[in-house]
Amino acid sequence: MKHQNLPKSLHKNLQKNLHKRSHSELFTPFLHQGATQRPRYRALFNYLQQQIMAGKLPADARLPSTRELAELLKLSRNTVKQVYEMLQAEGYIETRHGDGSYISPQLQLKAVSKKSPTDNTQTSGIQLSDKSNELHKLRTLHSHSNEQLLLPALPALDQFPWPQWQRSVSHAGRQMKFSSGRSYMGEPELRREIAGYLSASRGIRCNMDQIMICSGSQQGMQLAFSMLLNTGDKVLVEDPGFPGIDGAISTAGGVKVSIPIDEQGFQTDIALNRKQDAKLAFITPSRNYPMGYTLSLERRLQLLQWARQHGRCIIEDDYDSEFRFDGPPLTALQGLDGEHSVIYSGTFSRILHPNIRLAYLVLPPALVEPFNRMRGFLDGGLSALPQLALADFMARGLFASHLRRMRKLYKARRSYLLQRVEHEFGNQLTWEPSDGGMHAVFLLPQGYDDQAIAAKAERLGLGVRALSYYYDQQQPRSGLIIGFAGYNEAQIDQGLKLLKTTL
Ligand SMILES: Cc1ncc(COP(=O)(O)O)c(C=O)c1O
Missing domain, CATH: 1.10.10.10 (Winged helix-like DNA-binding domain superfamily/Winged helix DNA-binding domain)
Structure with a gap:
């Protein structure tokens, strides 16, 4: 031819x-x-x-x-x-x-393949591990878009002091030159600032050596579960609770044991009488996620006693206790003589920016060395640059003043939301009281399908969540979780107007 x-x-x-x-x-x-x-x-x-x-x-x-x-x-x-x-x-x-x-x-x-290596119709034949297949069985996590209205957990990004932050970032760039050796625990400057902040405002007992910086509290929990759980170990969790930990427990081989909550938080009598053999408990004592209930002192003490008596560990996820509107933040569980049994987890996602991906664990002294060693194998620690920027931002008092301002602002925004919801929705939405936070929970009357409403709302550009989604084993309540912190009055009005069309 x-x-x-x-x-x-x-x-x-x-x-x-x-x-x-x-x-x-x-x-x-x-x-x-x-x-x-x-x-x-x-x-x-x-x-x-x-x-x-x-x-x-x-x-x-x-x-x-x-x-x-x-x-x-x-x-x-x-x-x-x-x-x-x-x-x-x-x-x-x-x-x-x-x-x-x-x-x-x-x-x-x-030359084994007749297909090109970039041909995406080719099946790789690579098998996922059983652990990753397990993740498919869990509740899928919501995808976030900061463009959505009424999204829970979104801070007021337009109120963030960007010029000052930029100064801290450029200061951090210069600091990199002098950055001392790498620490798997995180940059000492930031750990020092966090230790100072925690002891002054949260009653936490720690020194900076106990603080490990993580890429979001999700990573901190992943580390903690994989360090503490053997296959089949039970983990007590709140129900309803934060679904973001399901994957971390599952991949560490743990088995979740859901414990119902009431207005005083995690029901320790149920948890501890029936589940003495659990290896650890994961809770949000300052403000249950999502209901907003605070764990009573009596239950805090019971839980700490259980942990001490049986050599168990409590992970305290203190994700937004900074935003308590009716007084200063409550003392953390860790501060109630819990420094040997409690791993305290805090995050900057809600105070500063969800994408900052900086959080920390406060470890009991005995866990510092093993966690440090494991961190070296796992990811070798975090980039120094954002840590140094945040350390500078805190050292200059900007973090504390931003927090004070946001606490006031969010309180006002919540009042506005509550007032508008009452006016617009009457008996359709009943507020479930809480002492602070960045979202409010509203219960729906019987017969309303909150997941269908939230799905409709999402199509309209709203980030409102269905309450029933956060339940695991308990009979779910139907309601809506509405974020207010990141939105001004006009945006709240606009969001509620759209929401009204879904009910
Ligand atoms: C209860 C709770 N814990 C932890 C997290 C995760 O925080 P981070 O962004 O630091 O991973 C969230 C996120 O919204 C949360 O709601």
């Missing part, structure tokens, strides 16, 4: 060298698509690599000379030469002195 568009000599050469394979067939796709890609040497390299891997250029076949190919593809000879050199360096071809370039004979064995 004669090819119309190839020079005579090249055609002859290819017929001989490529086992009579049609050369135009081989290079026509490149002439059509590859020639438009940039840089051209990379496009030709990729193309030839794919042809070799797909077996279209068989082992020992002779390639056209660089001059012939440059002529055919209308490329400079240097480009083709560079491509041949790259192919040679990676072992696809070999140059035989005075003869030409040949597909490496060894590739006969390796």
Whole structure:
């Protein structure tokens, strides 16, 4: 078969060298698509690599000379030469002195696939672990978009002191130069600031050595569960509770034991009488997520006693206790003589920005060394830059003043939301009281399907959540979780107007 568009000599050469394979067939796709890609040497390299891997250029076949190919593809000879050199360096071809370039004979064995390596119809055959398959059985987590209205947990991003933050970031850039050795626990400057803040405002008993900086409290929990759980160990959790920990418990081999909550929080009598053998408890004592109930002192003491008596651990997720509107934040569980049994978890996601991904664990002294060692193996610690920026931001008093301002603002925003909801929705939405936070929970009357309402609301651009989604084993209540912290009055009005159309 004669090819119309190839020079005579090249055609002859290819017929001989490529086992009579049609050369135009081989290079026509490149002439059509590859020639438009940039840089051209990379496009030709990729193309030839794919042809070799797909077996279209068989082992020992002779390639056209660089001059012939440059002529055919209308490329400079240097480009083709560079491509041949790259192919040679990676072992696809070999140059035989005075003869030409040949597909490496060894590739006969390796060219197993007829499909190109970038062909996405190819099935990899790679098996996921049982642990990752387990994740598919869990409640899927909501995807977040800061564009949504009434999204719980979104701070007032327009109120954030961006110019001052930028100064802290550039200060951190300069500090990097002097950054001392790497610490898996986190930058000492930030840990010092956090320790000072926690002892002053949260009653936490710790020194900076006990603080480990994490990429979000999700990571902290992942670390804690994998350090403390053996396969089959039970973990007491609140129901309703925070579904974000399900994956961390599951991948660490733990088994969740859901404990109902009431207005005084986690029901310790049920938890401790029936589940003495649990290895640890994960709770949100300052403000249950999502209901907002505070764990009573009596129950706090019971829980601490259980942990001490049986050598158990409590993970205290203190995700937004800073926003208590009716007084200063309550003393953390850790501060109630719990420094040996409690791992305290705090986050900057809600105070500063959800994407800052900085959080911390306060570890009991005995866990510091093992956690530190494990962190070295796991991720080698976090980038110093954002940590140094936050340390500077805190040292300059900007964190504390932002927090004070936001506490006042969120309190006012919540009052506005409650007032507007009462006015617009009457008996359809009943507020479930809480002493603070960034969202409010409203119960729906019987017969209202909160998940259907939330799904409709999402299609309208709202981030309102269905309360029943946060229940695990207990009979769910139907209600809506409405975020107010990140929205001004006009935005709250707009959100509620849209929400009204879904009920
Ligand atoms: C109760 C609770 N704990 C922890 C987290 C996770 O925080 P981070 O963003 O630090 O991973 C959230 C996030 O919203 C939360 O609601």
